[in-house]
């Protein structure tokens with residue numbers, strides 16, 4: 291039997307609970323900061339209450355879409371011009387990813403491309419950046435506890451990561467009450483992103499007892515709360531379930547990696563500017579099926595098959611987990627990849643780009659180009 295060994299990376303502090311976002315002011319003061327760059331999503335007004343509550347100066351910076359490398363460059367410039375010594379990232383995954391990247395880059399020399407994976411030189415960030423407090427307002431990406439930011443490079447039409455231990459926020463305030471106003475379509479896409487993180491990390495080559503324990507707990511909460519949250523609304527109990535599942539999914543992906551769903555999501559998101567959660571949801575059932583059949587054909591003794599069998603019990607009460615996921619994805623109104631405008635002609639380029647994506651390295655078995663192409667065809 292293989293010996294167990296793993297390392298755990300997590301933010302300095304994770305504070306979870308209804309109302310904990312009110313602790314942003316005391317956390318900022320405790321860091322000795324004088325001016326915070328508050329990075330938000332599209333509606334900067336949403337952060338007004340947060341900014342008014344701070345006892346230090348602040349500057350707002352709004353991210354209007356999924357973050358691009360140019361937005362991170364501009365944010366670093368703003369932080370330097372206004373002498374910000376703290377970044378507070380407040381919003382969905384886009385705002386959190388942008389805030390983490392701006393904070394890291396603001397403390398380092400050189401250009402963002404020096405440090406980007408895939409589209410840049412991939413050099414390690416030499417120094418810690420500005421301290422970062424992350425406050426998620428959606429339950430999906432888990433970006434408040436991960437050490438990478440996913441950024442779009444418009445030139446390369448691809449999403450790639452800025453990755454470093456220095457990207458881990460110093461403090462993460464995970465407040466389920468912030469989910470109260472989430473529209474159902476966002477609850478669906480973000481919740482299915484969290485489910486994708488939990489499923490992919492659970493069967494990943496780098497899964498370990500720590501991440502698998504979190505994965506089991508997170509999947510149980512998604513299984514009981516995501517569908518009713520979408521169909522009947524976000525009660526306090528469902529908000530707590532989804533916020534915890536997202537947090538656990540983030541800890542799992544940061545410490546066990548992901549797989550083919552996210553291997554495809556990176557180039558797909560860059561080529562069609564599609565919402566990340568919806569893309570992952572469209573791919574998840576076909577990836578699960580392809581992995582199971584490839585494992586059965588080429589690695590029938592692999593422990594990942596046992597973990598797939600456990601998914602049947604965790605998600606589908608012993609029935610077929612990929613079918614359960616496919617049914618949930620449909621019930622939550624997620625459409626196939628063809629709805630993005632994708633056609634069969636796009637498949638070869640997509641397969642080529644997915645093979646090079648960093649997430650693909652965690653997939654439990656290396657899939658052939660033919661298998662990868664079949665996944666896309668099945669997800670259309």
Ligand SMILES: [Zn+2]
Nearest residue numbers: 431483487570
């Ligand atoms: Zn994801």
